[in-house]
Amino acid sequence: MQLTNLIIFKYSAVAAIAFLVSALATGRLIPYLRHKQFGQYIREEGPQAHLAKTGTPTMGGVAMAAGITPAGILSVLMGLSDMGDMLAILLSMYAFGAVGFIDDYNKIAKKQNEGLTPKQKLLLQCIFGAALAVFMMMREGSSVIIPFAGKSVDMGLLYIPFVIFIEVAMANSVNLTDGLDGLAASISAIVACTFAVIGICLSADGSMAMAAAGQAVFGAAIGYLLYNRYPAQIFMGDTGSMALGGVLSAMAIVGRIEWLLPIAGALFVIEALSVIIQVAYFKKTGGKRIFRMAPIHHHFELGGWHETKVVRRFCIFTLICCIIAIFSVI
Numbered sequence: 279m280q281l282t283n284l285i286i287f288k289y290s291a292v293a294a295i296a297f298l299v300s301a302l303a304t305g306r307l308i309p310y311l312r313h314k315q316f317g318q319y320i321r322e323e324g325p326q327a328h329l330a331k332t333g334t335p336t337m338g339g340v341a342m343a344a345g346i347t348p349a350g351i352l353s354v355l356m357g358l359s360d361m362g363d364m365l366a367i368l369l370s371m372y373a374f375g376a377v378g379f380i381d382d383y384n385k386i387a388k389k390q391n392e393g394l395t396p397k398q399k400l401l402l403q404c405i406f407g408a409a410l411a412v413f414m415m416m417r418e419g420s421s422v423i424i425p426f427a428g429k430s431v432d433m434g435l436l437y438i439p440f441v442i443f444i445e446v447a448m449a450n451s452v453n454l455t456d457g458l459d460g461l462a463a464s465i466s467a468i469v470a471c472t473f474a475v476i477g478i479c480l481s482a483d484g485s486m487a488m489a490a491a492g493q494a495v496f497g498a499a500i501g502y503l504l505y506n507r508y509p510a511q512i513f514m515g516d517t518g519s520m521a522l523g524g525v526l527s528a529m530a531i532v533g534r535i536e537w538l539l540p541i542a543g544a545l546f547v548i549e550a551l552s553v554i555i556q557v558a559y560f561k562k563t564g565g566k567r568i569f570r571m572a573p574i575h576h577h578f579e580l581g582g583w584h585e586t587k588v589v590r591r592f593c594i595f596t597l598i599c600c601i602i603a604i605f606s607v608i
Contacts, residue, residue, distance in 0.1 A: 281478070288356045289474070289493050292349045296497030300345025304338055304505045308512050311335035316386050318513050325576055334510060337382050338502060339518020342463075343375055345498035346491075346525065353490035363487030366413055367528045373406040374449045374524025378516030403446045406524070411441035414531055423534050425541060425606035430534065444536055449523030451546035454553055454573045456519040458585040459510035461575060463499045465596050466522045469542050470495035472600035473529050479608045480533070488533030495525055508586045535607065542603035545596045549573045 311317075317333035350368050353359045381394045394402075420437035421430040433440055456462035470492045477489025499522075505511045514522075530539050540547050552574035559568050569577040578588050 288353075288358055289478070289489070291356070292353045292358065292490055293493040293497035295352055296345040296349035296494040297501040298345075299348055300342050300498040300501030301504050302501075303341035303344040304502050304512060307338060307341050308335050308505065311337060311512070316382075318515070325571065325579055327579075331510070331513075334513055336386075336513040336515035337379070337517045338506065338512040339375060339378065339514040339516075339521050342495075342498045342502050342514065342518055343371060343521055345501055346371065346494045349494035349497060350491060353487075353494065359487035359490040362417060363532045364491065366410060366417075367487060367491045367525060367532055370406065370410055370445070370528035371521045371525035373409075374403065374445070375517055375521030377402045377406075377449075378453070378518065378520030381516040381520075399450075400446065403449055404442055407442035407445035408438060410445060410528060410531060411438040414441065418534075421534065422536050423538075423607060425535075425537050425603070440536070441531055444531065444539060445524065445527045447550070448527035448539060448543070448546065449520050451543070451550040452523035452526070453516060453519040455546055455549045455575070456514060457573055458575050458579070458589055459508040460503055460506050461585075461589050461592060462514065462519055462522065463503050463506050464589060464593050465543075465545050466526060467496050467499035467503070468593060468596045468600055469526060470499065470529070472542050472603055473526075473533065473535070475604055476535060476538070476607055477533055479604075480535075485533045485535075488529045488535070491525065491529045491532075495522070495529070508589070538603045538607065541606065542596075542600045544599040545592055549575065552577070 312335055316335060316337055318331065318336040347368060350364050354361050354364050377394070377399060381399065384394060415437055419432065420434055421432045422437075423430050452462055452466065455465060472492070474489045474492030474496065477485040477487075477492060502514070506514065526543070527539065530536050552569055553572045556567060556569050556572035559566065570580040571577055575588050575592065579585055583591075
C-alpha cells in the first residue's frame with residue numbers, strides 16, 4: 279500500500295478516535311465503579327504488596343472496548359477495511375469480553391476472587407473460537423502465512439481447531455499477564471501497533487482490516503493507560519484482558535498471520551508457560567517451585583524489581599520481539 283498523506287491521516291484518525299473515547303470513558307467509569315463498589319479483590323496468595331490495591335475499580339476493559347468500537351466502524355466508513363473482516367474482529371472482542379464480564383460480575387457479586395469455573399470459561403471460549411474459525415474459513419479459506427518462509431500454507435480442516443487454540447490460548451495468556459499496573463495494556467498496545475505496521479505493508483484485504491484494528495486497539499490501550507499506569511486508578515479485569523486476547527487473536531486470524539502471534543506476543547506465551555511449568559513442577563515434586571511466584575512477572579517482582587521496572591523491561595522485550603515479527607513477513 280502506498281502511504282499517501284490521506285492514508286496516514288485516516289489511520290491516525292482511527293487511533294485518535296479510539297484514544298479519545300477510551301480515555302473519556304475510563305475517566306467517567308472510575309467514579310461510577312467506585313459508587314457501585316465494583317472493586318478488585320486481590321488473592322491472598324499473591325504478592326503481599328498487592329493487597330493495598332484491594333477495592334480498586336475493576337472492569338475497566340469496558341472503556342477500551344468503547345474506544346475500539348467507533349474507531350473500527352470509522353475505519354470501514356473511510357474505506358480502510360472491509361465490513362465483514364472488521365465485524366469478525368469486533369465480535370471476537372465482544373464475545374471474549376463477555377466471558378470476562380460474566381466472570382468479573384460473579385466475583386463482585388460473591389465478594390470473592392472467584393468467578394466462572396475453568397470448564398465454563400473454556401467451553402464458552404471454544405464455542406466463540408469455533409464460530410470465528412468457520413466464518414473465516416467460509417469467507418477466505420484456510421491458508422495461513424508462514425513467517426520467514428515468504429509463503430502461505432493451506433491447513434484444510436485443521437484450520438478450525440488451530441483457530442480455536444489460538445483464540446483460547448491468547449485470551450487466557452493476556453489474562454495471566456494482567457497482574458501489574460499497566461502491563462497487559464502496554465504489551466497489547468505494542469503488539470497491536472506491530473500488527474498495524476504489518477497490515478499496512480502486506481496491504482491485502484484482511485491485512486487492511488488488521489491494520490485498522492491495530493490502530494484502534496493501540497489508541498484505546500494508550501487512552502486507558504492514562505489511568506492504569508502505576509499507581510493504577512482502575513483495572514481492566516477479566517472483561518478487558520479477555521477482550522484484548524480476543525481482539526488481538528482475531529486481528530492475526532483475519533490478517534492470516536496467526537504464526538506471528540507467538541513471536542510478537544512472546545511475552546504472553548512466556549507468562550502462560552511460567553504458570554504451566556510452575557504448576558506441573560509443584561505437583562511433580564510435592565510442593566517445590568521453579569519460580570518465586572507465577573506468572574513470571576511476580577517472580578521478578580519478588581526478586582526485588584519494582585513493578586514499574588518489570589513493566590518497562592517487559593515492554594522493551596516485546597518491542598524487540600515485534601521488530602523480529604515485522605521483518606519475518608515484509
